[in-house]
Amino acid sequence: MSTIPFDQRDGWIWLDGEFVPWKEATVNVINHGLHYGSSVFEGMRMYNGKIFKNREHMERLALSAKMLDMDQDIEIDIEGWMKAAIETCEKNNLHDAYIRPIIWRGSEGMGVDARVAKPHMAIAAWSWGKYFSGGADGISLITAPWKKAPPSCTPYQAKCGGLYVTNSLNKHYAVDKGYTDVVVLDWRGQVAESSGANIFAVIDGVLKTPVADCFLNGITRQTALELAPIIGVTAEECVLMLEDLEKASEVFVTGTAAEITPVSKINETEYKVGPVTLAMQEAYVKATH
Numbered sequence: 484m485s486t487i488p489f490d491q492r493d494g495w496i497w498l499d500g501e502f503v504p505w506k507e508a509t510v511n512v513i514n515h516g517l518h519y520g521s522s523v524f525e526g527m528r529m530y531n532g533k534i535f536k537n538r539e540h541m542e543r544l545a546l547s548a549k550m551l552d553m554d555q556d557i558e559i560d561i562e563g564w565m566k567a568a569i570e571t572c573e574k575n576n577l578h579d580a581y582i583r584p585i586i587w588r589g590s591e592g593m594g595v596d597a598r599v600a601k602p603h604m605a606i607a608a609w610s611w612g613k614y615f616s617g618g619a620d621g622i623s624l625i626t627a628p629w630k631k632a633p634p635s636c637t638p639y640q641a642k643c644g645g646l647y648v649t650n651s652l653n654k655h656y657a658v659d660k661g662y663t664d665v666v667v668l669d670w671r672g673q674v675a676e677s678s679g680a681n682i683f684a685v686i687d688g689v690l691k692t693p694v695a696d697c698f699l700n701g702i703t704r705q706t707a708l709e710l711a712p713i714i715g716v717t718a719e720e721c722v723l724m725l726e727d728l729e730k731a732s733e734v735f736v737t738g739t740a741a742e743i744t745p746v747s748k749i750n751e752t753e754y755k756v757g758p759v760t761l762a763m764q765e766a767y768v769k770a771t772h
Contacts, residue, residue: 494575497567497606502574508605515600516587520645523547524585526739527568528771532578535771537565539702541584547641548586548602557586557602571606581611581740614740615663621747621756624677626725627653627665631675634697642699654678666725666749669697674723680738683707684731685759690718703737707763710770714762733757743767
């Protein structure tokens with residue numbers, strides 16, 4: 484990952500329908516999205532000049548915007564957003580890229596009634612390699628201190644900036660303890676996800692993943708479930724407890740940034756990078772390329 488601060492990079496950002504020089508794509512500090520977390524976003528990847536599941540990501544962005552009552556003040560234009568994402572990569576001469584569309588409420592007003600501030604939209608793209616360093620040998624996870632709330636407490640189906648506060652705190656906890664990331668449990672004590680990726684485990688030959696009933700149903704998660712029968716593996720969505728993960732022969736996490744990353748350790752339990760994980764990685768590369 485580049486060490487150049489994101490506000491000091493060169494290139495172009497698509498901002499409210501126009502391309503703006505990267506360093507000029509700014510907002511005022513009195514900004515509703517900054518103060519109240521009223522933003523929704525996506526993480527997408529382009530491989531060899533083609534955005535993987537461009538439509539699915541933009542459809543989810545639209546759903547997120549609707550869940551935060553933004554659709555009353557911004558035109559939902561899936562086709563236009565998809566085209567803008569492609570043009571953003573082309574404008575920056577990128578063929579392999581990470582793409583970040585974001586919609587946030589601006590500076591038109593402040594206060595808890597978010598509708599006083601109008602939504603704005605931007606799309607940025609940059610070169611970004613592996614999300615987890617050393618991921619080929621597997622990452623380490625520790626049980627997180629912060630849990631996922633019941634579905635009646637948060638708009639969990641929205642990829643909302645404000646919901647990522649506990650993700651960040653959990654990530655900090657893991658790094659401070661010498662681990663790569665976390666296993667987040669929900670309010671019932673069931674396995675949910677990591678700080679920014681979904682969790683899969685091979686148990687008794689079956690690929691299992693938690694039911695997405697209080698956390699984001701990742702697009703890469705959905706892709707892994709689609710790929711499972713192609714690689715000859717039975718997959719199911721089910722309740723998983725930490726004790727179940729201790730019995731697993733393989734564990735991996737999925738996400739647009741993480742792609743398919745093996746897990747080598749959860750708390751004190753260690754795992755090998757096994758055949759299902761390797762087959763899933765190969766199938767994912769074929770699907771995305």
